[in-house]
Amino acid sequence: MxxxxxxxxxxxxxxxxxxxxxxxxxxxxxxxxxxxxxxxxxxxxxxxxxxxxxxxxxxxxxxxxxxxxxxxxxxxxxxxxxxxxxxxxxxxxxxxxxxxxxxxxxxxxxxxxxxxxxxxxxxxxxxxxxxxxxxxxxxxxxxxxxxxxxxxxxxxxxxxxxxxxxxxxxxxxxxxxxxxxxxxxxxxxxxxxxxxxxxxxxxxxxxxxxxxxxxxxxxxxxxxxxxxAPASEFIADFIGEANVIDCQILSVAEGQARIGVGGAELTLPARKGRPGAARLAVRPNAFHVRTDGPGLEGRVTSAAYLGDHIEYEIDTAAGSLFVVDAASSTARAPGSSVRLQFSGTGVALIA
The missing domain is CATH 3.40.50.300 (P-loop containing nucleotide triphosphate hydrolases)
Structure with a gap:
């Protein structure tokens, strides 16, 4: 048997x-x-x-x-x-x-x-x-x-x-x-x-x-x-790359948290979070780089064209962020003003 x-x-x-x-x-x-x-x-x-x-x-x-x-x-x-x-x-x-x-x-x-x-x-x-x-x-x-x-x-x-x-x-x-x-x-x-x-x-x-x-x-x-959805800063940093930034949980309702970060807002699973200061892990490819519209205001400090994607360093109110953009074939020049919109995946509250 x-x-x-x-x-x-x-x-x-x-x-x-x-x-x-x-x-x-x-x-x-x-x-x-x-x-x-x-x-x-x-x-x-x-x-x-x-x-x-x-x-x-x-x-x-x-x-x-x-x-x-x-x-x-x-x-x-x-x-x-x-x-x-x-x-x-x-x-x-x-x-x-x-x-x-x-x-x-x-x-x-x-x-x-x-x-x-x-x-x-x-x-x-x-x-x-x-x-x-x-x-x-x-x-x-x-x-x-x-x-x-x-x-x-x-x-x-x-x-x-x-x-x-x-x-x-x-x-x-x-x-x-x-x-x-x-x-x-x-x-x-x-x-x-x-x-x-x-x-x-x-x-x-x-x-x-x-x-x-x-x-x-x-x-x-x-x-x-x-x-x-890394559970901690250690996991976010160890598995792949991540921008770990300060944020504020503005409110929590029905398992969803409304979050403010550098003047922008987004909604994410609350993951046991409660209103107050928190930390956010954002993968480099979890941003959409735009010239206008809602999002986190920033200024390009460096740009590198790598064939199928462009890598940016962007200064924002939330700090200097590393961003990977696959949507554009032309790199935005250093000094350019941009808006960073958060995508639906690769963004998570961490402990």
């Missing part, structure tokens, strides 16, 4: 101390089967420690970790039914690609011929059929990373763990391989926990993003939610 919780992950009040330093104070997190959840945050935020505890490479000081409904807190790594893809690929250089993939299966007791059949299917899964006889050095960095993914997948783990898997690839290759990983995860429906410090990577691959700061969860939600 199949386990309906297969692939589910849960951290219950997990704490991790290293001597007198607490890396993760009190982590409570649930991951549903079939989700790709990214742990995102700056260096030292606790994301890698969390992944290593899930993998069995670190033991929690307190709390419990469950995989597929089973408490695995004290189980060794080889009994957890998870596999990890590392940033370094960790392929055996003297072994063929096919043998690299089959190695884990044979080590687990599978006969060599059967293991190689599984390995060949794994290569096919990641789009590398026919390359099994090559050495890792004969493949590109992106292909080697796909081999590492195939080696993990053929073990049919409950959860695939990916630790900064694209950090050794150049920018263009990272975009391609992250797309391939996401398509593979969606097609096969496996649970994945992905660690990165790259915000674009997290936005591109995730069902959910868990942003960590000082070992705590700063915000947990879908990529669009975190980008368009």
């Amino acid at each position: 199949s386990n309906p919780q297969r692939g589910a992950v849960e951290f219950r009040a997990v704490r991790k101390d290293y001597g007198g330093f607490t890396a993760v104070p009190n982590l409570n997190l649930k991951i549903e089967p079939g989700q790709l959840v990214t742990l995102l945050g700056p260096s030292g935020c606790g994301k890698t420690t969390t992944l290593r505890m899930l993998a069995g490479l670190e033991t929690p000081t307190e709390g419990a970790i469950l995989i597929g409904g089973q408490d695995v807190t004290r189980l060794p790594a080889n009994r957890r039914d998870v596999t990890m893809v590392f940033q370094s690929y960790a392929l055996f250089p003297h072994m063929s690609v096919l043998d690299n993939i089959a190695y884990g299966l044979e080590s687990g007791g599978m006969k060599a011929a059967e293991a190689r059949d599984h390995a060949a299917r794994g290569l096919d899964l990641v789009g590398l059929a026919g390359r099994g006889d090559r050495l890792p050095s004969e493949l590109s960095g992106g292909q080697q990373q796909r081999v590492a993914v195939a080696r993990a997948l053929v073990l049919e783990p409950q959860v695939l763990l990916l630790d900064e898997p694209l950090s050794n690839l150049d920018a263009r290759l990272r975009r391609r391989v992250r797309t391939e990983i996401r398509e593979l995860q969606q097609r096969l429906g496996f649970t994945a926990v992905y660690v990165t410090h790259d915000q674009d990577e997290a936005l591109a691959v995730s069902d959910r993003i868990v942003v960590m700061k000082d070992g705590h969860i700063a915000q947990d939600g879908a990529p669009r939610e975190l980008y368009e």
Whole structure:
């Protein structure tokens, strides 16, 4: 009988101390089967420690970790039914690609011929059929990373763990391989926990993003939610760019707040706000640059034409704002008077 919780992950009040330093104070997190959840945050935020505890490479000081409904807190790594893809690929250089993939299966007791059949299917899964006889050095960095993914997948783990898997690839290759990983995860429906410090990577691959700061969860939600409605200045600044400006909540009614900012007004979801001083996060592309009409008055101090958009620095009563305008093919000259109108997305009250 199949386990309906297969692939589910849960951290219950997990704490991790290293001597007198607490890396993760009190982590409570649930991951549903079939989700790709990214742990995102700056260096030292606790994301890698969390992944290593899930993998069995670190033991929690307190709390419990469950995989597929089973408490695995004290189980060794080889009994957890998870596999990890590392940033370094960790392929055996003297072994063929096919043998690299089959190695884990044979080590687990599978006969060599059967293991190689599984390995060949794994290569096919990641789009590398026919390359099994090559050495890792004969493949590109992106292909080697796909081999590492195939080696993990053929073990049919409950959860695939990916630790900064694209950090050794150049920018263009990272975009391609992250797309391939996401398509593979969606097609096969496996649970994945992905660690990165790259915000674009997290936005591109995730069902959910868990942003960590000082070992705590700063915000947990879908990529669009975190980008368009950050809960704090830290989230607004860490995921993408944002102008964080002072404002006044003038009134609140039926969950909507009327907001005054630099002489302009707008209405936004109140998010537990109440009348008085507040802060507003505005994405650079959440402005429409106009010459007249309602909006925030400003003066262009710099303009840069970048092909498909123009980047401005604009002085306003709310401060100097960074604005990205995709609507105009001709940059407005420094010194020009403009009106900044707020768009319907990318503007949010923050704590």
